Amino acid sequence: MTSLKYIAHYPEPIQNQASELISSGRLGAYIELRYPDTHQVQSDKALYQYVNDIKTEYMRKSGTLSQVRYDSKLSTLKNALGIHTYQSRVQGSKLKSHNGITVASLFKDAPPEFLQMIVVHELAHFKEKEHSKSFYQLCCHMEPNYHQFELDTRLWLQWREL
Template identity: 55%
Template sequence: MTKLKYISSYSTEVQNQVELMLANNSLGKYLLSKYPKSHDVVNDKALRVFVMRLKNQHLKKAAPLSKVQFDDKIHVINNALGLHSVVSRVQGNKLKRKNEIRIATVFKSAPEEFLEMIVVHELAHLKEKEHNKAFYQLCQHMLPSYHQIELDLRLYLTQIDNIGQIYT
């Protein structure tokens, strides 16, 4: 069932529905009906503005971000949509920590809701390092429809892998 790798943890019922949609070539139509157009965040500078707007809205007191960028080295295949990393460097006799957020470039041509879900996920890691109950509560606080958008994003990745891109 490699064609459903992004939704393998969902119920058999959901997987069967998606298989039927793939067979009928209706998954893309479903996604386009919910998310008719892609966002206009096309470069790293615009991504930083997008991320900082969300951070300032929800996590003003969280650690600052030193780098925000699209990264073509992130492979969605390895189950990463984005990465939050803390880079530690020794400068003189001090240890400097820098937070970075990187988003897979496949999301340069995706609906804004998908980009927002990934950014919310990565921002939540500024407060909660593990994927635990507190982490997902924080994600839902920042984006109430977080879980539905995550499912739809996984459907989008399934669409890309099996049929092809629907946004340009």
């Protein structure tokens, strides 16, 4: 049996469905049928614009984005798909903030829904630092299908590893 490390914390019925798809060799077909497209956000500049558009639509009052980029070492080094950074520092008499988002490069080849899920997740961290109920409510406000996209992203990662 294949280890389901990406969905190990999900309820047993979901894990059983995933195991069945994997053992029957249908996981790839399931993912490709539900998410046939890939996005066109390939450069760091395009990613910055994409993230900033979502931030402007849902989080106008939060600080400006200083940096948004893809990182090829992210998933292997930090075991994360995206990272948010937040720094505040005093500059003269003002408090300056630095907000950054880094997305794992493997999402360059992902369906657009998966990239959006990662971006929404990292943007939500600017308002809610912990994974709390209000954090997930904010994620669902920005992307109503957030939980389904998160599960399918995890299944996609599992399929890529097979």
